[in-house]
Amino acid sequence: MHPLRKKRLTIVLFLVAGIAIAVGLTTYALRQNINLFYDPTQIAAGEAPVDVRIRAGGMVEAGSVVREPNSLKVIFRVTDFNESVPVEYEGILPDLFAEGQGVVAMGRLNDSGRFVADQVLAKHDENYMPPEVADSLKKDVAGQSSSAETTGSATY
Amino acid sequence: MYPELGQLALILALLLAVLLSVVPLVGSITGRDNLQAFARPLASGMFVFIAMAFAILTHSFLIDDFSVAYVANNSNSMLPWYFKFSAVWGGHEGSLLLWILMLSGWTLAVAIFSRRLPSEMISQVLSVLGMVAVGFLLFIIITSNPFDRLLPNVPTDGTDLNPLLQDFGLIVHPPMLYMGYVGFSVAFAFAIAALINGRLDAAWARWSRPWTTVAWAFLSVGIALGSWWAYYELGWGGWWFWDPVENASLMPWLSGTALMHTLAVTEKRGVFKSWTVLLAIVTFALSLLGTFLVRSGVLTSVHAFASDPERGVFLLALLGITMFASLALYAFRAPVVHVRASYAGLSREVFLLLNNVLLVSATLLVAVGTLYPLVLDYLELGKLSIGEPFFNSTFTPLAVATALLLGAGIFSRWKKTDGGWLGRKLLWPIAVSLVASCFVVLSYGGFKPWAFIGVFSAMWIAVATAWDLWDKSSSRKGRLQGLKRQSRSYYGMVLGHLGLALTIAGATVVSNYGIERDVRMVPGDTATVGDYQFVFREIGQRQGANFTAQYGRFDVILDGERIAQLHPEKRQYPVGMSVMTEADIDAGLFRDIFVAVAERLDDRAWAIRLQYKPLIRWLWLGALVMAMGGFLAISDRRYRLRVRDEQPETKTAQPIKTDDPAGAVS
Numbered sequence: 001m002h003p004l005r006k007k008r009l010t011i012v013l014f015l016v017a018g019i020a021i022a023v024g025l026t027t028y029a030l031r032q033n034i035n036l037f038y039d040p041t042q043i044a045a046g047e048a049p050v051d052v053r054i055r056a057g058g059m060v061e062a063g064s065v066v067r068e069p070n071s072l073k074v075i076f077r078v079t080d081f082n083e084s085v086p087v088e089y090e091g092i093l094p095d096l097f098a099e100g101q102g103v104v105a106m107g108r109l110n111d112s113g114r115f116v117a118d119q120v121l122a123k124h125d126e127n128y129m130p131p132e133v134a135d136s137l138k139k140d141v142a143g144q145s146s147s148a149e150t151t152g153s154a155t156y
Numbered sequence: 157m158y159p160e161l162g163q164l165a166l167i168l169a170l171l172l173a174v175l176l177s178v179v180p181l182v183g184s185i186t187g188r189d190n191l192q193a194f195a196r197p198l199a200s201g202m203f204v205f206i207a208m209a210f211a212i213l214t215h216s217f218l219i220d221d222f223s224v225a226y227v228a229n230n231s232n233s234m235l236p237w238y239f240k241f242s243a244v245w246g247g248h249e250g251s252l253l254l255w256i257l258m259l260s261g262w263t264l265a266v267a268i269f270s271r272r273l274p275s276e277m278i279s280q281v282l283s284v285l286g287m288v289a290v291g292f293l294l295f296i297i298i299t300s301n302p303f304d305r306l307l308p309n310v311p312t313d314g315t316d317l318n319p320l321l322q323d324f325g326l327i328v329h330p331p332m333l334y335m336g337y338v339g340f341s342v343a344f345a346f347a348i349a350a351l352i353n354g355r356l357d358a359a360w361a362r363w364s365r366p367w368t369t370v371a372w373a374f375l376s377v378g379i380a381l382g383s384w385w386a387y388y389e390l391g392w393g394g395w396w397f398w399d400p401v402e403n404a405s406l407m408p409w410l411s412g413t414a415l416m417h418t419l420a421v422t423e424k425r426g427v428f429k430s431w432t433v434l435l436a437i438v439t440f441a442l443s444l445l446g447t448f449l450v451r452s453g454v455l456t457s458v459h460a461f462a463s464d465p466e467r468g469v470f471l472l473a474l475l476g477i478t479m480f481a482s483l484a485l486y487a488f489r490a491p492v493v494h495v496r497a498s499y500a501g502l503s504r505e506v507f508l509l510l511n512n513v514l515l516v517s518a519t520l521l522v523a524v525g526t527l528y529p530l531v532l533d534y535l536e537l538g539k540l541s542i543g544e545p546f547f548n549s550t551f552t553p554l555a556v557a558t559a560l561l562l563g564a565g566i567f568s569r570w571k572k573t574d575g576g577w578l579g580r581k582l583l584w585p586i587a588v589s590l591v592a593s594c595f596v597v598l599s600y601g602g603f604k605p606w607a608f609i610g611v612f613s614a615m616w617i618a619v620a621t622a623w624d625l626w627d628k629s630s631s632r633k634g635r636l637q638g639l640k641r642q643s644r645s646y647y648g649m650v651l652g653h654l655g656l657a658l659t660i661a662g663a664t665v666v667s668n669y670g671i672e673r674d675v676r677m678v679p680g681d682t683a684t685v686g687d688y689q690f691v692f693r694e695i696g697q698r699q700g701a702n703f704t705a706q707y708g709r710f711d712v713i714l715d716g717e718r719i720a721q722l723h724p725e726k727r728q729y730p731v732g733m734s735v736m737t738e739a740d741i742d743a744g745l746f747r748d749i750f751v752a753v754a755e756r757l758d759d760r761a762w763a764i765r766l767q768y769k770p771l772i773r774w775l776w777l778g779a780l781v782m783a784m785g786g787f788l789a790i791s792d793r794r795y796r797l798r799v800r801d802e803q804p805e806t807k808t809a810q811p812i813k814t815d816d817p818a819g820a821v822s
Contacts (some may be wrong), residue, residue: 003498008499015513022517025550026524033546037539055541072676072763090393092674092754092763095735106543 035106043109044083050109056085056117057104065099078103078115087119096122159303162212166303169205169260170293172198176286180279184353192279198332199267199282202289203260210257214244223310224300227248232316232731234702242327243317248451248467249302251330253445256292258331258338263289265688266342266367273363280349281342288341291474299467303818316731319703325385333378333405336669337443339371340412344440347433348482351489353634356433361423364436366790368419369648372412373786376655379405380779388739393672393750396663397774398547403526404446407519411439414515421508425570427499428509430490435512437482442519444475449526500572507565514558521550552606559613559660562653563589563620585623589615600669600770610664617657621650648789655782662774671768686768688749689713703727705738708753708762712742724753734813740766 009048037055038048048054061084064077072091076099077084097120103117107117176198213226217240222228230247231240247253262498263285270278296302323546350356382405383601387395396402422432448471499505504668525542533539567573567581593612628646631638675683677692684690693709705725712720720742727736738750750767757763 007501009500011509014510018510018513018517022554026521029546030524030528030542032549033542034214035543057810067757068261069758070676072757073606082309084576092765095737095755101720 023054027107037104039087040080043085043113043115048109050111053108054104054107055104056087056109056115057089057102058084059102060097060099062099078105085115086113087115087117087120089120091118093120094122098122158212159221162209162216162233163297163301163303165205165212166293166297166301166552169202169209169256169288170297172202172205172754173286173289173293176202177290177746178286179283182284184276184283189275192275195279195661196267198286199260199263202286203264204378206257206260208252209303210244210253212248213253214241217241217244220314222312222314223305223307224302225306228306228311229313230317230551232314232702235314235317235322236701238327239317239322243321245330246317246321246326249296249300252292252296252300253302254330255334255338256289256296258334258686259285259289259292259341262338262342266345268390270363271452274537277349277351277355277360277363278319278334280352281345284345284348285341288345288478289591291478293431295467295470295474299470301448316454316702316729319727319729319732319734320389321735322732323385325381325389329378329385331378332374332381336371336373336375336378336412337405337408337446339367339374340408340436340440340443342367343371343436344482347436348485351433351482351485354489356422356429358423358426361419361429361432362795364422364478365416366795368412368416368436369786369790372409373783375405375409375412376779376786377783379409384776387772388741390728392737392752392765393739393769395666395772398525399449400526400530400546403522404449407522408442408446410519410522411435411442414512414519415439417508417511417515418569421505425499425505427505430486433490435516436488437479437486441475441479441482444471444478448472448475449497460712499570502568502573502575502578503741504565504568504573507561507568510561511558511565513652514554514561514720517777518551518554518558521554522547525550529755534771552610555660556609556613559617559656562656563616565654566620566624579789582620585616585619589619592619593817596665600665605662605667607668610668614657614661614664617653617660621653623649627697643792643794645789645792645794648693648785648787648792649795651785651788652782653785655778655785657778658774658781659778662771662776662778665771666769666775670772674754675762675764675766675768676761678762683766684765685766687714690751690766692762692764698725700727702731703729703736708751708752708764710740710751712749712751720749722751724751726753743773745773746771 035053035055037057040056040058042048042066048056056078058080061077061079064075064125066075067073068075073088073092074088074090075088078087079085087107089107101122102123104117105115105117106121107115109115133146137140176195179198180192180396181196183194185190202293213224215221216227217231218222218237220227220231220233222231226249230250231243235243243250245251263282266281266285270281273281293572328571343364344366346360351359354632379402382402383395386397387393415432416656418435421428428446448468451471453473468792525546529540529542548617563585564578564582565577591613593608596611596615597608600607625639626640628633629638638692673683673685677683679692679694681692682689683692689712691711691713693711696707696709698705698707705727707723707725709725711718712722722740722742724740725738727738728783729736737752737754739750741751742749748767748769750765750769752765754763754765
């Protein structure tokens with residue numbers, strides 16, 4: 001084969017191999033690490049998978065935060081004003097965590113329907129609400145009042 | 157009065173930018189020198205007016221002119237003066253103004269430092285930069301005017317700067333990052349100019365190299381500062397979250413690193429030309445994409461100020477037009493370029509090609525992880541997030557492969573490297589690094605596969621770099637003379653690679669051997685983290701400039717001796733009604749001790765985060781060393797000397813040096 005062609009072929013083969021490896025790794029890792037979002041209504045209806053890492057979010061129900069006396073364990077309920085889900089978390093809650101505020105929790109749903117979180121995220125400031133939470137709350141309001149407003153994100 | 161002048165200055169700058177993007181370009185194509193002569197004055201004028209607008213906005217902040225909406229939203233009369241100054245870029249409009257200031261600054265720098273470039277080249281480069289400036293000036297004037305007034309109802313005081321941003325990190329992080337982002341526009345402009353006049357030669361690569369290297373160095377520092385700031389200011393001791401905003405700055409850095417290396421090949425050997433041009437375009441596009449992601453409000457984070465959809469659409473359009481125009485130009489012009497030089501299957505060229513494959517794969521990977529959820533969300537196919545595990549499990553192998561390749565690549569020669577020779581050459585460095593890594597890993601208390609691989613990668617880069625320096629410095633006149641003989645760009649490469657080794661070592665050790673404990677403590681309690689004991693002495697109150705704080709007093713005890721006293725704080729900012737966790741850190745070259753006070757659990761008990769972070773400083777130190785390498789490389793005398801005889805040289809293709817083992821690649 002002509003040396004130039006040969007060289008080009010090597011380069012192309014290298015590129016193809018590199019891309020193949022990258023694509024393979026990416027799809028593999030993606031399949032493992034995608035965290036889908038569910039709102040409390042979906043979880044209560046049993047749509048969310050058990051023991052798979054998912055994200056859940058809504059408002060922290062007023063008066064639902066209970067701390068264990070001798071550890072950092074805390075239990076609270078997250079609501080979308082339609083259904084609510086108990087969340088269990090052990091660790092440090094973000095500064096802006098408070099009853100009546102929006103949160104997103106990352107974790108797994110256990111057999112008894114409790115959401116065991118390994119990470120809890122709260123809003124960054126008073127105007128911010130996690131977009132998923134805003135949308136899911138809006139969806140409920142829209143569902144109840146049959147308003148046509150489903151797009152846009154003016155609430156946060 | 158002043159703010160209106162600021163607005164006027166922006167409009168005048170826009171007019172000059174429009175002229176700059178048309179007149180010199182037309183002059184260069186039609187060959188009319190009198191039109192090309194406008195390039196430099198127009199570039200200077202644009203800079204002067206933008207600097208004027210920036211100075212006026214700064215003035216409004218410093219005198220608390222709350223009739224300006226942007227000042228009222230991002231400042232407060234109680235803010236210390238240095239935060240009033242940095243608040244200029246604490247919000248969307250001002251940070252955009254900073255972006256444009258940097259762009260016009262880079263344009264001016266090109267105008268000043270490229271006196272010896274052929275006039276049509278410089279006209280085209282400045283015109284392209286002018287076009288970019290037109291886009292961003294239109295953006296700021298139409299959608300994000302920082303000089304909008306709140307008249308006649310002037311607020312009595314401002315709503316304060318976000319407390320997270322009231323910090324030294326914010327003063328320096330955005331300007332550094334923007335210097336990097338915007339700096340890649342120069343490499344882009346050179347690439348476009350080269351495509352326009354079809355002259356992609358070694359001279360072109362040599363002109364764009366220093367600019368690319370400087371931009372890359374600034375970006376490295378900017379990213380490191382952001383990571384450092386997140387570590388101590390966001391409160392919880394993480395240093396990289398694979399947050400889309402962080403990824404947005406990592407993507408141009410990765411492709412910029414690739415560009416820097418492929419420019420070296422193009423300059424030295426005259427190959428990979430089309431690829432280099434494409435990479436220059438892509439790197440700038442990624443900078444624009446970063447700006448879009450961070451500023452458009454598609455992401456919610458500390459950085460996303462704009463939730464105005466109009467702005468997002470404008471930025472996306474800007475990105476689209478830039479991409480479409482430059483790729484169309486590329487499609488028409490790139491095939492004109494022919495390669496004459498040849499190289500063997502095992503050569504420095506091939507090593508650098510593999511380096512590019514890996515770096516571009518890493519860029520794509522980060523892009524997929526960042527954009528995939530956004531695209532799905534936009535298409536309403538579901539909401540999902542891609543978290544750290546994805547990036548950790550895919551990015552790490554690529555980083556390791558790059559590091560291993562780097563060590564071998566250092567010893568390789570241009571054109572052709574003998575495989576057997578290279579293998580023998582690598583034997584001892586590999587052995588040394590293996591033994592040294594075992595030592596390091598065991599001294600940190602235990603063998604973990606990934607920790608070992610990471611430490612080995614870092615060690616391998618360091619040992620190979622040092623080995624090569626030792627080889628090259630052998631001289632009949634003695635070692636010192638040999639060291640002196642090496643060029644600055646070679647030392648730049650050495651520093652760049654050692655910096656990478658430091659960063660990899662820091663990242664590996666802190667992720668594998670760092671200890672983090674969240675505990676419930678009442679004053680008087682003691683908690684143990686690794687070898688360290690933390691005694692919680694008391695909780696107190698204090699009054700800051702614009703906040704009140706509760707602080708904890710902690711004694712850190714090692715081997716029965718008190719080595720530090722730390723005072724982490726919980727701050728309340730009354731103006732914005734916000735709470736901030738201010739960690740306290742005992743920093744050291746080999747380890748950080750970190751204490752943060754979280755929430756109050758009951759009357760006496762607090763949630764406390766205690767951390768031991770070995771080698772975490774190396775992460776950022778490494779980035780600084782890399783940047784120093786970049787600055788050293790561009791101070792190399794060949795950039796200064798050869799500039800003088802540039803004119804005749806450019807007419808003919810650059811003669812290519814055949815074998816150049818001392819050739820620096822950084």
